[in-house]
Amino acid sequence: MGGAPVSVNLEESNALNAERLAYVGTLLNEAQTFIEQVYLPDLLAVASFYKDWGAIGSGLPNYLAYGDLPVHGYRDTGDFKFPRGAILNRDLSTVHEVDGKNVDQVKEYIAHSWYEYSTGDDSGKHPWEGETTLNYTGPKPPYEQLNVDEKYSWLKTPRWNGNAMEVGPLARMLVAYASGRKEVIELVNGTLQSLNVPVAALFSTLGRTAARGLETKLIAGWAQEFYQQLLSNIKNGDTRMFTRDKWEPSTWPSEAKGVGLSEAPRGALAHWIVIKDEKIENYQLVVPSTWNASPRDPKGQRSAYEAALIGTPVHNPDQPVEILRTIHSFDPCIACAVHLYDEKGRYIHQIDTF
Numbered sequence: 001m002g003g004a005p006v007s008v009n010l011e012e013s014n015a016l017n018a019e020r021l022a023y024v025g026t027l028l029n030e031a032q033t034f035i036e037q038v039y040l041p042d043l044l045a046v047a048s049f050y051k052d053w054g055a056i057g058s059g060l061p062n063y064l065a066y067g068d069l070p071v072h073g074y075r076d077t078g079d080f081k082f083p084r085g086a087i088l089n090r091d092l093s094t095v096h097e098v099d100g101k102n103v104d105q106v107k108e109y110i111a112h113s114w115y116e117y118s119t120g121d122d123s124g125k126h127p128w129e130g131e132t133t134l135n136y137t138g139p140k141p142p143y144e145q146l147n148v149d150e151k152y153s154w155l156k157t158p159r160w161n162g163n164a165m166e167v168g169p170l171a172r173m174l175v176a177y178a179s180g181r182k183e184v185i186e187l188v189n190g191t192l193q194s195l196n197v198p199v200a201a202l203f204s205t206l207g208r209t210a211a212r213g214l215e216t217k218l219i220a221g222w223a224q225e226f227y228q229q230l231l232s233n234i235k236n237g238d239t240r241m242f243t244r245d246k247w248e249p250s251t252w253p254s255e256a257k258g259v260g261l262s263e264a265p266r267g268a269l270a271h272w273i274v275i276k277d278e279k280i281e282n283y284q285l286v287v288p289s290t291w292n293a294s295p296r297d298p299k300g301q302r303s304a305y306e307a308a309l310i311g312t313p314v315h316n317p318d319q320p321v322e323i324l325r326t327i328h329s330f331d332p333c334i335a336c337a338v339h340l341y342d343e344k345g346r347y348i349h350q351i352d353t354f
Helices: 018-047 051-055 169-178 182-195 205-235 288-293 304-309 321-328
Strands: 063-065 068-070 080-082 085-087 106-109 157-160 256-264 267-276 279-286
Touching (some): 018 182, 068 205, 085 169, 169 267, 267 288
Antiparallel strands (some): 256 267
16 A cells, blocks of 8 residues: 555645645635634624614523534543533523433424324434434415414424523524633623623624624634644644544444534534444434424424514515524524435425525
């Protein structure tokens, strides 16, 4: 295998070499310049004309972040750039511990979803025990509206300790703020001061939109940190791109359970897997849009999208741009939350939106 390309090789044209690394550095510099000189100034300039939206679209009082961007590797869950935690009732004095392996913390419900559980539609299941059995009971198209007192969605309804949670940039920033992260606190407080709005404005459509921009600034700076760490590692001879601890199949367990918690751009993302007899017995994932866009649970609790629209003033019902403004603040993606196939793996149906 001598001379074959490897993941990192400063002299190899088909690998991550010195020229490519320098180009990455150039792109990071350009991105940071654009964010600081164009994106954020424009965002704050526009936001100054929509301060009233600091009191609209608040929705849920609960926020969940799985944490991401580890400083010392993914096994060190205690040192993330974006910390892991949950906030309840907008109490920024307390950050609750989040554990994906705790079967009592995360459960999915289907009381208003087109599925059925062997234990009944009002029961909740941790993803390790999850079931995905289709059971469409909705109206036949064409129809004007769905009956929200019955089943009305293909999304399951996840809950954290029984609470409906918002996930995404706002949740990440609030958990980091409440966790005492100095650079987050300084950036958030500085932005609130420049807009002359109170902390309560964070819990809104305006706050949600601003959080996306503020975290972009933070990430651009952190990307520079990670880039310099990569260069330093390479210079010191450390070119590892993966760990070989479990590389050989002979080291794999015949039975195991696992979960991976991370932060996607839209929010908390987790995959759960159960392995039995060296085969995947169950695989479930709960994506950000499932948290935010899901239907009501058996107790009638609304999820983030529905809750955020309560009390939204609509100037023209025929052109409800105010509703779109709040939903867009979540960066919606229903396609992320539901994928339908037949038993042979083919798409059942596809709908294009414009």
